[in-house]
Amino acid sequence: MGKLHLSVMLLSLTNVKKTYATSEGPLVVLDGVTLDLGSGQSMALTGESGSGKSTLLHLVAGLDRPDAGEIVLAGKSLATLPDRELAALRRGTVGLVFQQFNLIPSLDVRANLSFQARLAARHDPDWCAHLADALGLTALLDRYPEQVSGGQQQRVAIGRTLAARPRLVLADEPTGNLDEATADSVLGLMLQLVSASGAALMMVTHSPRLAGRLDRRLHLTGGKVAP
Amino acid sequence: MNRAVIRSGMGALLSHWVRHPMQLLTLLVGLALATALWSGVQAINAEARAAYARAAAAVGEDTLARIVAVAGGPIGDSDYVALRRAGWLVSPLVEGRHRASGLRVIGIDPLTLPPQAAVSGAVPVVGGDIAGFLGGTRGLADAETIAALGGDGLPGVRLAPADGLPPMTVILDVGAAQRLLAAPGQLDALILAPGPHPNALPQHLALRAAARDGSLARLTESFHLNLTAFGFLAFAVGLFIVHSAIGLAFEQRRPVFRTLRALGLSAGTLTGLLVAELLVLAIIAGLLGVALGYLVAAALLPDVGATLSGLYGATVPGTLSIRAEWWATGLVIAVLGTLAAAGQSLWRLWHLPVLAPAQARAWALASTRTRRLQFGAAVALLAASAGLVAFGHGLWAAFGGLGALLLGAALALPSIMDAVVRVAQRARSGVLWEWFWADTRQQLPGLSLALMALLLAMAANIGVGTMVTSFRTTFVGWLDQRLASELYLTAASADEAARLTLWLRPRTDAILPIVSAEADLIGQPGSIYGVADHATYRDHWPLLQSVDGVWDRVADGTGVLVNEQMARRGGLGLGVEVALPHGALPIVGVYSDYGNPSPQALIGLVAFQRRFPDTEVLRFGLRIAPDRAAGLAADLRQTFDLPETALVDQAGIKAFSLRVFDRTFTVTAALNVLTLGVAGLAMFASLLTLATFRQPQLAPVWAMGLTLRHIALLDFCRTLVLATVACLAALPLGLALAWVLLAVVNVEAFGWRLPMQVFPLDWLGLFGAALLAIGLAALIPTLKLARRAPVDLLRVFAHER
């Protein structure tokens, strides 16, 4: 608990609710989730399919808005933030890694790697080169996404996320499309680099094994935090 | 393979359209519009052609020879009687426009009109009232014309309907026509019945062969050729839409195809089902298109009709009849077009491996190779085009060159676009623009068809617009030159001419006699004019080439001027001697003579009178201060009780010509809007197609911190940027098109070449219109993207598509 007290509060959710309209009627995905996460902390979100863990991640990333409750990220309440500022938050504060389609197909690996950092006006060529090196991408910089393997694509996605030095990295089953060995190596790299960059990490996973490698673990059941 | 499998297969295929009604709509609308433009133009052509045929046939112009006055002008009733009594089977003809009603009046004698003249069959049915017809109280007209006039046609004349008459034309007895046209005792021509006839004609009369290859036909043919070319281009543009809509439908149904194949449907059966589906769609769209084409034609026909009647004196009906020839071709071309547009997709389907991967992007990778192939074909086509224009002969070579030019340019467009974007990419101006250009390049293969459509539409508009405007400017300038005199006067007789000139001498600055005679020039019927030695000619006559002291040579009778068509047709240049009646003369000048299909020569008045001593001087150009022209005309009319046709004022002719051209512009502008509309629709269809592929491309950018509005705005800009490049590329293409039309097609069709004049302001307007059309086309896809729910994009990251 000591570590918790030392860290600055980066993210806090209070009684967040989210309902989607479906053809069978409203579907409650999140039903009053409350949590917080300090800088530099890492948290695993686990739960069954449909438990709301991805939705929670998307709300935190500012990709979608909660129906009720409050999300405060880096001192800003997301619920009322206009689109433009949500986008700025995604650019500068948050880094996202998804299961697939992380990369911009029309740009080569080098451009993909630096894309978000440059968007956030935080491009540091040395840091980028370091990341490329650390992720083993140096030889692939001139290739296009469709010319590299799935594991390599995810490594580019991680590098791109970290290149912008986000304060919070959000990952949604980043290794879900990869075989176990590749998944382990990619995840290892990610944890290592996130921790080295001082960013907080929130990762959705259905694997208890992977969840175990993070500081905390939050289990969602039916849109609620399991006790 | 049993019927149930086929039925359920068909059901599975068709369910696609139920789920994508917008796509179905695009396909149908695209095909219908393409067919509409094509069949609309064809309808106008068919209607106009039928109208000329009727106009010519009504008085047998197409089959019967005529006798006319050698000096031009009227023939007397007494000439008619003398010829009849000498055994000539001739029939009198009076033609003119009745001023008050604007109707074209044709006066005939039903008693002598040869049965070969179409109208002669109609006279007996004039309500059974032959006496009324001969007495001038009954006339014949097309039923539509009678309805249009609604009773206020000609005073004291009841019109009976007759088939086969051109619109706004009334057939009357010759006597009644002479009264209405204020030309008593005067005939315009005598129609000669076929068969043997006496040999000798009086000297002042000449025999004219039937106008089978008539001037009317030749002049109007070019107009139609242009319209047809326009219609074909429009159709080609429309096929781009169909191609992309079909391509999308096939692409999206790949999983269905795979499943059906896996369930045991053979490739042949599947292809057959899809062909059947396409045929049904093509027929529905074709019918829609023909109906739409009818509306297009009905809307444009009055203007086309007015243009043709103004330009060439050919009357076209204001309303349309449904002709089998165009609705059938409309349907056929819709079906053929659909199959052509679907050919590639069907071919792919036929060869689709049962378990082909559902890859959406393989085509993008293959596109570099495709682009190179296209570029190679483009270069070949452009070379062929240049060859045809430079070395080809005849109208069809010219049009072949035109077609190769347009197709070649269209095929070269993707390479040009790619090069432009590559250059833009190099100008590193920030990460967002880098992505913008990279993404633009990736969109190019998907948009290139629509961009080609836009290129062709723009080029056609610039080309035809430049041609029409050049024609107008040249023609108006030429009118200024040719109609230098303020008033033109025709006397009924030498006596009247003498009285008129006596009265006019103190009241005008100059009285310029105009005399002419019919003559064979370079083996074709033409005319020779005699002109006075006067500054009016020296200063204004539109000479294209001339020797030094040309007017002195004309005045002293040692040289002849010929019109451009005669020079071109005869291959005659300055200094060449041309055979004229009573002795050859060297050419000392060539002048432009637009609108006249026949050869013409011009010599000095003295020389003329020496050669044609019997020609009476009945026509005069009157020079007077322009502001006094109207007053003098009124005085002349009052003093001498001149008929309306005897005195023509220059301002009136010019105003009339300008009105005619403005009508031409209406038609051109309407076709412009329609082709640009079709190009816009092609763009719309392509963008809709692309939108389904775009989510994986756009989602990461959005996730990384761009708002959807921002992305949509960039997409919109991208479309406009590409459209702008296409429009800019269309400019040289359009000018090349105009040049071919003016300098090659016109020379082949008419025998004269028009100087090309460019009007950059018109282009600005056209660019504006094109960008507006493309902007409108991009609007819906843009708004759809900007308003997309986040959950749609998030799905990209979470699920397989």
Place this chain on the structure above:
Amino acid sequence: MNAKALILSLLLASPVAAQGFADLGSAAPGFALPDPDRTLTFPADHGPHWDFRIEWWYLTAVLSGPDGTDYGVQWTLFRSALAPVEGEGWASPQLWMGHAAVTTPDHHFVAERLARGGIGQAGVAPGPQPEPFTAWIDDWALTSRAAPGTDVLSDFSLTATGPDFGYALQLRTDAPLVLQGDKGYSVKSQAGQASHYYSQPFLSVTGKLRLPEGEVAVTGQAWIDREWSSQPLAENQTGWDWFSLMFDDGTRLMGFVLRDDAAGFTSGTWIAADGTPAPLAPGALTAEPLMTARVAGREIPVEWRLTLPDRGLDVTLAALNPQAWMATSVPYWEGPIRFSGSHSGRGYLEMTGY
């Protein structure tokens, strides 16, 4: 009688309607009616009678070639008026129609010309000044060559041309004109319809025919009929059969049957060789068709038996060429015949309204 196709109503081309042949049965307001008390005077009555609606100058000739071949020639100028006046220029209400034909045993050549009065394209000039008596339409003309003081129809030339034929004939006679009916007043129906009618049936002819195979010199006899009226047919009459017989002995017979919805009306004139006419009582002459031929899609009698018991006449007559069909604006049958029996000779037959 030569009651003929009538003119411009002709253009109506409605053969036999309720109004009778060529509209001849309709009333004619404003026009003069034939007057039984009128005495014909010459040369004035050779010219047009503008106050009557219809009028004709009608010539038929039976001719022989050098090889004995029979020929027939017809030349007719009809006048039909829309109003009982002549006017100047195109507005003239007078319409003229010319028919010309040459019949050979194998062919029948026909031409037709139409014109209106007032402009000089057709007409009848009374003569003798400035030009001799002439009846013309276009280049067809009947031009008198008669010496001053003799009848204009005692010596004249006649020309006509068609697309494939032509003729130029000289005709002359010393015989007097023959007044038909009652001193030139010819009754056409029981109801009293009538016309003014006189003839010159004693013309001898020489001249040339131009046929497709070449020129043929011919000689023979001709008969000219002049008739004018305003309403020659009763409304129930549909057509007529008209016979002109030139007996070998010089006698002439003109007879006609006006067909109607009942027994018809027959009449005629027996003309002695010296020209003395004897009108036949109505019904005295009988005409019986013996054989028909298919002509222009109709059944037309081309052999007849004529009887006139008063004169001991019982002859059978047959057409030289059954296909002598006048395919003109208003079509009819007109051609040369030969007859034999109690008498023999040549003549002309005209049949309308079939």
